[in-house]
């Protein structure tokens with residue numbers, strides 16, 4: 053199975069680019085599935101039901117979220133009903149959404165899990181025991197498994213990835229919105245990358261307008277952080293799985309959408 057995982061979709065620039073490119077990417081890269089982290093799709097925070105529907109209709113097979121999952125309350129019924137979107141598996145049982153899903157693809161069944169880190173983030177349940185439970189629940193039902201580790205700290209992400217080495221196909225990071233240069237298949241056959249980067253405007257501070265973020269950081273005066281507009285890129289990773297459900301390869305994926313490139 054070959055699947056593409058795209059990192060945090062930020063605002064209209066990222067969302068529009070994914071809608072435009074999802075189906076074509078499947079053909080161009082011979083993909084069996086596309087999974088997208090959409091926690092920042094709705095003007096930078098959350099996901100609206102209409103956006104969810106359009107992403108699925110555009111060819112996205114499954115959606116992960118993150119700490120911004122409930123920023124748009126309208127998405128809660130979708131989280132309760134859909135079998136193509138997950139909540140963080142280490143959120144409370146009472147929180148809306150499924151801790152894992154299994155989506156059909158032409159090459160088999162792809163399990164998708166999201167977990168949140170606990171370093172420099174809001175307190176949540178243990179991601180290690182949550183992912184153990186999800187894997188136990190999914191046992192025997194999948195041909196490949198993708199874990200989206202949504203966390204801030206590189207060390208924590210490496211720890212989660214190593215913990216899962218040999219047990220899932222890929223452990224791919226989101227949340228920091230900046231791609232890391234460490235994509236590789238670990239010793240026991242699991243692909244990992246600390247952060248696959250965002251789908252959004254890179255002429256920005258993690259997707260937001262540079263001037264607004266800088267001013268608030270310096271003055272402490274709060275203001276709305278607009279989603280930036282320039283140097284839009286899709287970033288992620290393409291993973292190929294083998295018959296054992298482990299990874300035979302991982303390659304970073306990056307595509308420039310507006311063609312202007314960085315540092316204009």
Ligand SMILES: [Fe+2]
Nearest residue numbers: 060091092227
């Ligand atoms: Fe994000």
Ligand SMILES: [Fe+2]
Nearest residue numbers: 118119120227
């Ligand atoms: Fe996040």
